[in-house]
Amino acid sequence: MPMIITKTTTNISKEQERVLTQKFGEAIALLPGKSEEWLMLSFEDGARMAFRGKCDSDLCYIEVNLLGAASREAYDNLTARLCEVVSETLGVAPGGIYIKYEEAKTWGYDGFNF
16 A cells, blocks of 8 residues: 655656656555555646755655554665666656555555455
């Protein structure tokens, strides 16, 4: 039940959204037991963001929410891949990308909880 929320200062075209959707769908499999089948994505472009007291560069904030947990190594692998995808697709330098992981014990879906 993963959810990836992406907020960025850049504008995301429909083609870039398609690429991000495909590549995030492939990348989520780096977390054991997770797959594109249950992946939900949210994209918010044109966000007003600042980093190190400045708002003069492209930035991206990503939240990865999932049911259960993963190992540090799996998170490291996913972080590297997400940074690579965002950098290639949106032109945001890896140094301007933050990724936050949230682990949930319970996740609701379709009227019931996992």
